[in-house]
Amino acid sequence: MVSAPLALPMDVALIGLLGAAVLLYSIQDELPAVDALLEVKLEEPLRIYTADGSLMAEYGVQRRRAVDFEDIPPDLVNAFLAAEDSRFYEHRGIDVIGLARAAYAVAQAGEATQGGSTIPMQVARNFFLTPEKTIKRKVSEIMLAMRMETTLSKEQILELYLNKIFFGNRAYGISAAAEFYYSKTLDELSLPEMAMLAGLPKAPSANNPLADPERARERRDWILDRMLALGYVDEVDHSMAWVSPVTAEAYVAPVEFEAGYAAEMARQAMVERFGAEEAYRLGLKVTTTIDEKLQTESDRALRRGLMAYNRRHGYHGPEDQLENVGDMSDESLDAYVAARPAVPDLPVGVVLEADANKAEVYLGGGETRELRLWQVNHMRKYVNENAKGRRQSRVDRVIATGDVIRLRQNNKGSWILTQVPTVGGALVALSPTDGAIRAVSGGYEFDWSKFNRATDARRQPGSTFKPFVYAAALGKGYTPASLVSDTKKSFGSWKPKNADGKYMGTIRMRVAIAKSRNLAIINQLDRMGIDYTRDFLQRFGYSMEDMPRNYGLALGGGSSTPLQLAAAYAVFANGGYQVEPHIVQRIEDANGNLLFAAEPPQACVSCWLELEAGEAEVHGLGEADSPLAQQVLDPRIAYNMTSMLQDVITDGTARRARRLGRSDLAGKTGTTNESRDSWFAGYMPRLVAVAWMGMDDNRPLGSGEWGGTAALGMWVDFMADALEDEPIAKIKRPEGMVPVRVSAATGRASSGGSVLEYIRSEYQLMTLGPNPVKYAAASGRSGSSNARRSRSGPRRSAPRRSAPRVMDELF
Template sequence: MSWFKKLFLAFVLLTILGISTIFVTYLVLKDELPDVATLKDVRLQTPMQVFTADGELISQFGEQRRIPLRLDEMPPMLIQAFLATEDTRFYEHPGIDIIGIVRAATVVATSGELSQGASTITQQLARNFFLTREKKIIRKVKEIFLAIHIEQLLSKDEILELYLNKIELGQRAFGVGAAAQVYFGKTVNDLTVDEMAIIAGLPKAPSLLNPVRSASNARARRNIVLGRMLDTGAIDKTTYDNAIAAPVTSRLHGAQITASAPYIAEMVRQQMVERFGEEMTYSDGFKVYTTINSKQQTQARLALQQNIYNYDERHGYRGPVALAWKATLENNEGETPVFKEDSPLDETALQQYLDQQPGIEDLLPAVVTAVASQSAEVMLKGGQRVTLEWDGLKWARSFINDERQGAAPKTAAAILAPGMHILVRQQDNNWRLSQEPTVSSALVALDPHNGAIRALVGGFSFSQSQFNRVTQAKRQVGSNIKPFIYSAALEQNYTLASIMNDAPIHQWDSNAGIAWRPRNSPAVYDGPIRIREALAKSKNVVSIRLLRGIGVDASIAHLQKFGFALTDLPRNETLALGSASSTPLEVVTGYAVFANGGYLVQPYVVDKVFNSQNELIYQHNPLLACNNCAADMAQTNTELTTETTESSLQNQDPLPKHAPQVISAQNAFLIADALKSSVWGGGDWRQGTGWNGTARLAQSLKRRDISGKTGTTNDSKDTWFTGFTPDLVVTSWVGFDDANRSLGRATWNANLGRDQSAGTEAGARTALPAWLSFMNDVLPNYPERATAAPVGISSVRIDLASGLLSRRNDYTSDFEYFKLGTEPTQYAAGSLPQLQFGEEKQEKTTELDELF
């Protein structure tokens, strides 16, 4: 009994000593422990997501990949996998697992090393939020105290939800939602049991156990997790056997991008960093909704890329990317050419070679394995074998330079040989030989009513070049400048019926000691010509004569109204030919003034921003083009009393802001209407007086509400087309990034027949097709609507030769629009005076007039 009393007394003393030690330790560490109450309002670092206006994901930015989920959004099997592996008694213990601690303490006592963690999920949560991963006793003690505090503050489900969203799982994936996306390209609800087990096994060593880095390590850890799930009853034996037998297949997946708009994504990223700073932008879980229409964006990208391919093909084939092995053509007679091949790669070596080769956009790396008379067999990355038929090869005459191409090939052996590493793509379900383009392009679509950018493609591929040619490339605009010059002329009482002399200009430059001889392109001169026709035909010398008539300074001042910078406008007569340099975004914004009735809108791409709690924190309030702005503003001012304060409006929709009217509605209408002649031409083809505008290819759209203008600079270094309807303005540009390089010309390819575009590259041939392809797809969403003439516009019949009034109603005359007060006052010679005849008699009078 004496021995038992001593033992009991010792136990009591040790217990008191232990409790006292814990209490003293707590008092010592209390001031060092963080406030776990912050977990009540925790903000997980979440990447910024960028969406189209219709909700398609464009991009995601952030150092940590995280997809926060509520606990009820996670599959129960995935939760059970973590509990079975990390903390089977999670719902029973008070935050610390005494059995686990004793086990870990025993290891420390026997080995002197802290090799077992014994951390519950609550302790891991405490460490992840507040502590480091260093293996020290003091850190473990802090972890225990914090875990007890957390259990008092949060419910078990709240703790588990925070843990499963916070835990680091490798490859910059934090939380189970991000891990499912990164490793398997799935949502958590689409994971299989074996995939859930792989993810649940990652917390032990995320960098070593993830399936991308080591499939064998991931498999071994997965099997341990599955065994624990079987032991705890989370899965049955059949499920266990099936999951154990499943192969480990994983690769890195990015965010589930559903709309390809990388140039837009980068624009948004820059704007968000400027507005909110880098830290908030990349970690506060912003959801940014842009003005981009996902369907229009896809159509813009495809139109631009196909147009580049077309240019590239008509200028010839530059040869293979490389040689996987060398083959020499020995005999090209018969259906199968004979090659001598030096050390061809076997199947395995060839696949290994291709696995290391990059593609770009829809261009896939391939190696030629066999060549027939007019076809070739190639192997793609992954081992797929496809055939390039003659229709996909016959374009590939050799590229000599930008001005010259070789002869049209007659056989596949004249183009390809076994061992060639080439690029191929699919077009209309057929495989086609291709090459990485060297030419550049840009396309941007704008809503003229508010400046919203609906589609923007800044180049062939963002991976090829991040240089955004829509916003960053200032290029000479060529004849795209002419509508603005003509608009200035209308302000100086010129009319669309004014007659100008389309004749060569020879001007001596005493400083240079040479004559300046600007020419039309093509060098055709029509003599006296109406301004409408001169604009539609893009007559260079007429544009210069108009500039002289209104003055260079007045022209520059007028161009500035459209948003063009003074520093980009040369103060000489070359301004009339487009020597000014602007970005495609500046050009499309300027043209929007003609489309919307004279208002200068501001282009924008960020529409709304929501925070991680789905609260609206930013709403763009665009400048609106408004034909009744004065009336609207008067109504608004009437409704707002003097007692109205900013605080009373802060929870209401912001008041609309009106874009400044920079030209009159009459001026905008006249230019827009004149630019329709660029598409449809004029005259009477049956009478031999018909003529085409430079944008006649746009007639294929069969829309009478389209206005447009081509643009080509000297030596075809820049080509443009800008066209618009009342609801959409689109600019297309094609050129080389090297501004000194000409787009050249393409000679006739005998293999292609009529299905080609030969000749010198120009706006109508090079830039218009991309615009046309894009508009062909998107215009069905914009009903055709005629633009009503604004107040202050009259329409009178004029003589087409002289621009004077006419009473004839045959092919020599037509109706023309004028600003009130600028109509001609004289009748053309041969026009009979107005008589009060009936309609039938009037027709006879016209016939008599024609005789004279």
């Protein structure tokens, strides 16, 4: 019988033992199966590639990459054993001697220089992923470590540890760490680099060679000393490694092809598909539809066009100003220059000194350039969109000390003053066969402005919208020979006018679109009805919200992005099929398994084009068995519209494109009120491209910046290179069309007519349409140009009349 004085302590002890037993029992049930620990989830960054296979961008919050134990160099394993668990091969999950040694080291040094947890315990802690310091968690670690020791081999435990451990900077696993800090594979690492990596798991932030190189080196050298003491390395290797400098550098993705706007579009598509977190962890390999040649030419053409505008309108001054620049060290200047947005071929410069004759400009890295008067005085000061200041006679009246400027090389290789263009612009090209986006340039440079004007800038399309309204007219039974009225008319309080203030009278629809007559299309819209027209225009992908329910619809008074406009013009280019613009072609996971392959609906190429012998019927980037796209437009209407839009180039507002020397080009210029937007939308049957220029804040571009100048110049520049090796495309004339001779003046069918039109067979006797406009000859200098020949008909002798100067303008 237990005496009373001992009863209470024994009861307490018994309760404690029972409590411990309950705790152990509960923990036993909560411990994961060892097999679950063996599953190392690969977590790799998102990588975006061109259609040609070049890396465009890499995005990701962390890197996790597994390797087999046999692929890990022995010296690397030994470095970790020396740093974390030198008795690893001797203990069974818990190292009592190691714990005692760690405690003694703490007492001697006053800080933890070596850990008490074994590698199996660290694996267990990594699994639980919780920082709480409780008895239950510690016991769980110990029990799981012991279970691993009875189930797994030592090599399996090491492999598990080296693949799961965190190395800082979002790198998990030794392979990912080697890539991030040294851009190397494991077998390429040197001994000091191995020791440096082995020092990271204990304190990934404090021992990080990027954040604190000195502290990281101390940790590395301590590990090298341990390796020597344990016999893992000899004196020679130890000495050479010990004196090695810290060489770690943050990993930079080896981008092989720069296309920031396209890469960002693909990134956004992955976030939408997989979610904001998973998109960056699954190691997705995304192959886009971007063609490297076309993208290069798109960027080049857009930059040339924007820079040309820049030169026409003057210098806006420095992009920044530094006070007391003379007191700044080279290191401070280098840091400042490095922080400025990188813009291709336009390096940053800081003006150190400037006087009447020269200026000294610092470019970074100790490099300076001297600018003389002839290198700066071409940059006349911007006054407003229509005026520049006079040319200066002193350098310091153009640039001043402390100015942050940009330089560029001229044709002779000399550096001259410039600026990043203040105007915005976009150029997008897509395949009309399947909607694959082949090139997209959303601004001068992505790092300078990440706003993608090709996809996100909703602007008034101006006269580039007129072809859709004329297509609606053809759909109602009118023909290219139908007369339209380019005459003055009021619509309530609105009194629209042509940009030149002149009127051409009654003219054929073909002439009206080539000359881009505002009153002609407004009067035609009035005859057709706004509701009918808006309903018809949905065939081109526009919603009712995009189109105003008023007469401004005829002049592009709604809204459109350049990409949206390109998709709409694809309907003309491919014979009437509606295709969906897309930039993602394939998605693979980290193991190369196919997750997605685009199979976009495709237009029927053989229905529309005369193909060469042996040429593939479908030319899209998708699978060969992709479904046929929906045909939203009668191919005969597409044929007529293409013919009329070719006249815009041969005899209309886009004559500048004739220098390309191609007969298969069609398109339309567009300029909005006060030249706030300059557009050109054009195509040939295998490629659609849209160019736009405008101020992001919608200020006017200035006089002369019309669709036929600013935007068309970029488009022609792009197409000249894009179509360099592309044969002339020949369109098949759809069935159900008959040749009809019509009068150039009246549009009526006439055996002696000077204009040859192909008319839908059901309308061959009704060339003027269901509600004909009465022909009335115009007189005076603003008279009709009906006598001018059609592109598709022969020239005849006729009195020459002056055609008014054309400028598309939205009122």
